Amino acid sequence: AQSVAQPEDQVNVAEGNPLTVKCTYSVSGNPYLFWYVQYPNRGLQFLLKYITGDNLVKGSYGFEAEFNKSQTSFHLKKPSALVSDSALYFCAVRDRGQDSNYQLIWGAGTKLIIKP
Amino acid sequence: KAGVTQTPRYLIKTRGQQVTLSCSPISGHRSVSWYQQTPGQGLQFLFEYFSETQRNKGNFPGRFSGRQFSNSRSEMNVSTLELGDSALYLCASSRTLRDDTEAFFGQGTRLTVV
Numbered sequence: 001a002q003s004v005a006q007p008e009d010q011v012n013v014a015e016g017n018p019l020t021v022k023c024t025y026s027v028s029g030n031p032y033l034f035w036y037v038q039y040p041n042r043g044l045q046f047l048l049k050y051i052t053g054d055n056l057v058k059g060s061y062g063f064e065a066e067f068n069k070s071q072t073s074f075h076l077k078k079p080s081a082l083v084s085d086s087a088l089y090f091c092a093v094r095d096r097g098q099d100s101n102y103q104l105i106w107g108a109g110t111k112l113i114i115k116p
Numbered sequence: 117k118a119g120v121t122q123t124p125r126y127l128i129k130t131r132g133q134q135v136t137l138s139c140s141p142i143s144g145h146r147s148v149s150w151y152q153q154t155p156g157q158g159l160q161f162l163f164e165y166f167s168e169t170q171r172n173k174g175n176f177p178g179r180f181s182g183r184q185f186s187n188s189r190s191e192m193n194v195s196t197l198e199l200g201d202s203a204l205y206l207c208a209s210s211r212t213l214r215d216d217t218e219a220f221f222g223q224g225t226r227l228t229v230v
Contacts, residue, residue, distance in 0.1 A: 032216050043120070043206055043221035051216045090159065094216075103149075103172045104219065108158040 002027050002095050006107035013081045014115050021076040021110045023091030032094040033074040034104070035065055039087045047089075050074060061085070081114045088112070118143065120222035122207050128228045134195040137225045141188050141209030147171075148190040149219065150182060153204040162205075165190055166212075194227075202229045 003026045013019045025031060032051055036044040048059025055067045065076045076089060091107040121140040129135050141148050150162040161174035165184035182192040188209075194201055204226050208219035 034218060036221075041223075043122075043223045044208075046218040046220070049216070049218055103161055103164060103174075106159040106161075 002093060002105045004091050004093050004105050004107040006089075006091055006110045008110050009108075010111045010113065012113045012115065015083050016080055019078050019081045019085070019112065019114070021089050021091075021112060023074045023076065023107055025072050025074060025091070025093045025105075027093055027095040029095050033065075033067060034092040034094075035059065035063070035074075035076050036090045036092065037061075037087045038090065038109075044090060047076070083114045083116055086112055086114045120207055120209050120220050122205075122222035122225050124225060125223065126226045126228075128230060129197050131197055131199060131229055133197050134193060135197060135227060136191055136193045137205055137207075137227075139190045139192075139207030139209075139222060141190070141207075142220055145209035145211055145220070146188050147210040147212060148184055148188065149208045149210075150190070150192050151206040151208065152176075153206055153224070154202075159206070162192065197229045199229050202227060 005024045007022055011021055034049045035047040037047050038044045047063050048057050048065055050057045050067045058064045063078050065074055067074050088109050088111050090109045092104045094104050123138045147166045149164040152160045162176055163170055163182050164172040168184045179195045184190045204224045206224045207222045210219045
């Protein structure tokens, strides 16, 4: 069965430091992988995705994510955190090629807090 | 290009009542998905519609239902409301059903059941 794990409920980072939000997944085939961000009282906004090709994916707001097939991970990263990056981050996966269960599977979310 | 529009933004209902939420997808998008978001359960998939047909369904009781109209607008209905139905209900639209493109979310409808 497909699944997504975000092992950290909360990540605290000082402003200016690099940040990493972790995501691991389990699918039977090749995955489509996504990161979304949710600011307070808002819907989710797309950040970036991995479909195929280069394992390092660059997205919005300076974020990037690295796809690691052997570790089944898709960690979100940013070289220098901003206070405005504080939000709830969701990882999601879709199992490519599955006819009957192609819905997005979501992680539980990680709250990112950037301290000034 | 207008985004995904959900109405109303906020609702307060009494236990036992029913409620209908509306979602207008981005123009040209034919797939609409619904999610329930709660602090304890995270983002839970309700159902997905494409071309007026329900194509996928999550593990929710039959009190939760939905439909999609020919213009791709979608509604979801919750009957016999329970206190545990209090949540943020999110709608997302995509260009097609099985697509590697991202989903676009509305701001959600905050439902409070008292």
